[in-house]
Amino acid sequence: MFENIDWALVNWSRAQFALTAMFHWLFVPLTLGLSFIIAFMETIYVKTGDPEWKRITKFWMKLFGINFAIGVATGIILEFEFGTNWSNYSWFVGDIFGAPLAIEGIMAFFMESTFIAVMFFGWGKVSKRFHLTATWLTAVGANLSALWILVANAWMQNPVGMKFNPETARNEMHNFWDVLLSPSAVSKFLHTTTSGYVLAAVFVVGISSWFMLKKRHILFAKRSIVIAAIFGFVSSIMLIASGDGSARDVAKTQPMKFAAMESLYEGQTQAPLIAIGLFGKEHDDPMHRGSDQEFLMKIEIPNMLSYLAFLEVDAFVPGIKDLVLGNEQHNIMSYKEKILRGYEAQQTLRAFKDAKGVDELEYQRLKAKFDDEVWVENYFRYFGYGNYYDPNPEQLELNAFKIVPPISLSFYAFHIMVVLGGHFMLLFMVVLWLTYRKKLESNKVVLYTALWTIPLAYIASQSGWIVAEVGRQPWVIQDLMPTMTAVSKIDTSSVMITFWLFTITFVALAVAEVRIMVKQIKNGPKEGGHN
Amino acid sequence: MFGDLSHLVLQQYWWIIVSLLGALLVFLMFVQGGQTLIYTIGKTPMQRTMLVNTLGRKWEFTFTTLVTFGGAFFASFPLFYSTSFGGAYWVWMAILFAFVLQAIAYEFRSRPNNAFGSRTYETFLLINGLLGTILIGTAVATFFTGSAFSVNDMNQSQWELKSHGLEAALNLHNLSLGLAVFFLARVLGLLYFMNSVNDQDIFVRARKHLVYNGVPFLVFFLTFVIWLMLRDGFAVNPQTQEVFMEPFKYWHNLVSMPLVFILFVLGVVGVLLGLVGSIVRQDCTKGIWASGIGTVLTVFSLFLLAGFNNTSFYPSTFDLQSSLTIKNSSSSHFTLTTMSYASLMVPFVFGYIWYVWKAMNNKPIDEDEMKSDDVHVY
Numbered sequence: 001m002f003e004n005i006d007w008a009l010v011n012w013s014r015a016q017f018a019l020t021a022m023f024h025w026l027f028v029p030l031t032l033g034l035s036f037i038i039a040f041m042e043t044i045y046v047k048t049g050d051p052e053w054k055r056i057t058k059f060w061m062k063l064f065g066i067n068f069a070i071g072v073a074t075g076i077i078l079e080f081e082f083g084t085n086w087s088n089y090s091w092f093v094g095d096i097f098g099a100p101l102a103i104e105g106i107m108a109f110f111m112e113s114t115f116i117a118v119m120f121f122g123w124g125k126v127s128k129r130f131h132l133t134a135t136w137l138t139a140v141g142a143n144l145s146a147l148w149i150l151v152a153n154a155w156m157q158n159p160v161g162m163k164f165n166p167e168t169a170r171n172e173m174h175n176f177w178d179v180l181l182s183p184s185a186v187s188k189f190l191h192t193t194t195s196g197y198v199l200a201a202v203f204v205v206g207i208s209s210w211f212m213l214k215k216r217h218i219l220f221a222k223r224s225i226v227i228a229a230i231f232g233f234v235s236s237i238m239l240i241a242s243g244d245g246s247a248r249d250v251a252k253t254q255p256m257k258f259a260a261m262e263s264l265y266e267g268q269t270q271a272p273l274i275a276i277g278l279f280g281k282e283h284d285d286p287m288h289r290g291s292d293q294e295f296l297m298k299i300e301i302p303n304m305l306s307y308l309a310f311l312e313v314d315a316f317v318p319g320i321k322d323l324v325l326g327n328e329q330h331n332i333m334s335y336k337e338k339i340l341r342g343y344e345a346q347q348t349l350r351a352f353k354d355a356k357g358v359d360e361l362e363y364q365r366l367k368a369k370f371d372d373e374v375w376v377e378n379y380f381r382y383f384g385y386g387n388y389y390d391p392n393p394e395q396l397e398l399n400a401f402k403i404v405p406p407i408s409l410s411f412y413a414f415h416i417m418v419v420l421g422g423h424f425m426l427l428f429m430v431v432l433w434l435t436y437r438k439k440l441e442s443n444k445v446v447l448y449t450a451l452w453t454i455p456l457a458y459i460a461s462q463s464g465w466i467v468a469e470v471g472r473q474p475w476v477i478q479d480l481m482p483t484m485t486a487v488s489k490i491d492t493s494s495v496m497i498t499f500w501l502f503t504i505t506f507v508a509l510a511v512a513e514v515r516i517m518v519k520q521i522k523n524g525p526k527e528g529g530h531n
Numbered sequence: 532m533f534g535d536l537s538h539l540v541l542q543q544y545w546w547i548i549v550s551l552l553g554a555l556l557v558f559l560m561f562v563q564g565g566q567t568l569i570y571t572i573g574k575t576p577m578q579r580t581m582l583v584n585t586l587g588r589k590w591e592f593t594f595t596t597l598v599t600f601g602g603a604f605f606a607s608f609p610l611f612y613s614t615s616f617g618g619a620y621w622v623w624m625a626i627l628f629a630f631v632l633q634a635i636a637y638e639f640r641s642r643p644n645n646a647f648g649s650r651t652y653e654t655f656l657l658i659n660g661l662l663g664t665i666l667i668g669t670a671v672a673t674f675f676t677g678s679a680f681s682v683n684d685m686n687q688s689q690w691e692l693k694s695h696g697l698e699a700a701l702n703l704h705n706l707s708l709g710l711a712v713f714f715l716a717r718v719l720g721l722l723y724f725m726n727s728v729n730d731q732d733i734f735v736r737a738r739k740h741l742v743y744n745g746v747p748f749l750v751f752f753l754t755f756v757i758w759l760m761l762r763d764g765f766a767v768n769p770q771t772q773e774v775f776m777e778p779f780k781y782w783h784n785l786v787s788m789p790l791v792f793i794l795f796v797l798g799v800v801g802v803l804l805g806l807v808g809s810i811v812r813q814d815c816t817k818g819i820w821a822s823g824i825g826t827v828l829t830v831f832s833l834f835l836l837a838g839f840n841n842t843s844f845y846p847s848t849f850d851l852q853s854s855l856t857i858k859n860s861s862s863s864h865f866t867l868t869t870m871s872y873a874s875l876m877v878p879f880v881f882g883y884i885w886y887v888w889k890a891m892n893n894k895p896i897d898e899d900e901m902k903s904d905d906v907h908v909y
Contacts, residue, residue, distance in 0.1 A: 102873070106877060123905045244855045
């Protein structure tokens, strides 16, 4: 079955998409959060008329502009790549996936790009209130843009509100509200955007701390810290709450990803949560992984994983082996069985196509299967698993283990994200407390910690992306389409060339961006001016 | 409301929206055209700064329209998206790189410590202006000339040439539209400079260059249109949906759809009015509006010629029956209905863009504004 797959093409296409998505995601979170922080600052300026607030607003706006440009530059690449590198995917689910992208353009992107021009060039050209409105609308536009992209992404992880049409050989939308308001979409939107708010707050607190350490622009730094730390603290609470909801949703809709996040090989009731863990050597044979894979060290919280996943300490959390091999006691179907059913669904589609115009009776009989909810639920639901079919039973058993995501990467990324999330919340609390006690300026440990937390915020943000995207492998559409069938039929060498072109471009852009940012920060806030 | 419409009406409605977005995109490419003229029209650093800044306040509109054009195409005609983007890989990648470079060039150009120097970022703008216009024009021309691809019964497409889209740039008919779009963008860029920059030197120089760019635009545009009217086109049998070659198909389309004919003629007249009026009249600053509206109408009617009246809008020269029409490549009735409700926001979007444009362009850019401490300058 796999001999027809050009794995080099699949892997280079995946690498290119991962590269562009992760590079894009370096800049977007700051845009999402900083836009609101700037809007708060400008609101205070308009309310008080204090020119210091205008100076503060313009400084952060300048950094926002530099960051925004590179975010825009990298965002367009992703939209193009759905077509250029994943053309089969574009057809198979374009009926559903394209709509959020188009609505994003009409509803959000135009708003953002129209009002950002007023935000940057409108000082003195439009009234203060119009300018403030434009700043808020830029923030709303940026976040609305994130909403539609995240709805699209959530749908890939939990495909709902659609029905397969065998005539067109694609999935078609049947309920827009199911797509927009699915629990996966809601929790993904809330968790991802609030993570952006936290990152932006860490960024502002960290840079302002640097000014305090240098004893420059103290009033500017204090005011920036107060706004950012309050925003960051409130966002942290929302981040934890939405993360909790998101994890529960993953446990339900993507149990393999959930098991990978915790490296849970053997399912159990009263499952403990690994707070911190370090892997030993992984066994070469996938059938024997887990049982003899020892953690070099781990700290567990008893019962917590069961509670986290199902709000019951006695709940059974399926492990990787339960999902692959099946578990009758807990009514879990094996991957082997899913592969066989998915293969049957694929063969039914093939037979349906072959019968068209040749055997009307057979054609109608097969068509009826795709309208039969029971058959769809029992067979079509596993359509993507069919790609792992092999007539040799031994090979089929082995193929089942290929539907497991990279465990250690998922595990580490998840735990780094969670631990750092806790650190950020604690930092905001300490900073606010010390500010209230008027002792922040003299506390160098906290100021340095705040400064060095900036890179940690980016690490946490990227880790979150890895959990979401690596943890769901090999699925591009959960259970329906693996990456290997989603790729465009192009030469591997073409993708390799563009991969390296993107890499060179991104490195150059990143160097320019960091140099400009550092220079602007060192220059500090000035009244007006752009240098 | 939209749910009661037939699938065909919704497909036509979305072809009209996509066509309108494509037409607006070509008009907004005055930004790209202007970018190729920064050193031709701006002879001093201050003049160049004014030119870059007047374009820089509009580049996001072009960029956003391109993204929305792509998104709308993806949502309404996904088979086109998967076939063209996944097949003509190198053309779309080249366009993509050209726009990636543009997006950072404005913001980074005048920043201290920007790693590569202002000239590098200005070169990025030049590359974007050159490649962006020619390649998008060339890609759109394939709507009439066809491409070598096939689509199987599972609607999975495959490009049949190893050059993956580069071959489109070697077709003279495609190239004539690419170059027409390039020179049109330069004409519009010049007209925009005359409208938005308060500098006599720039005005005089821009007016002079209207002739140098207007003439080649007309030559390439007429070449493309005359060739188009004379060539065989990709017709669809409305009963069997079979695709076949029809002599003078696009001429037939033009005369079969009188409204499109009128829009096309009005568009061409509008472009010429803005161009010639600005050359002849010494103080004309409004040419951008006549030529801009003319551009939108002309391009809009060309898109309608490609997709309406039983025509394949993305024909296959490799396998005629793989050709894409608005019927066989569209989204489902439900999705088009949903998207149609979203499209009701478009007039509102136009409204606030118009309001902001007026507010920001009320006073042309001048040297004083560039030296002001209160202004963000590129």
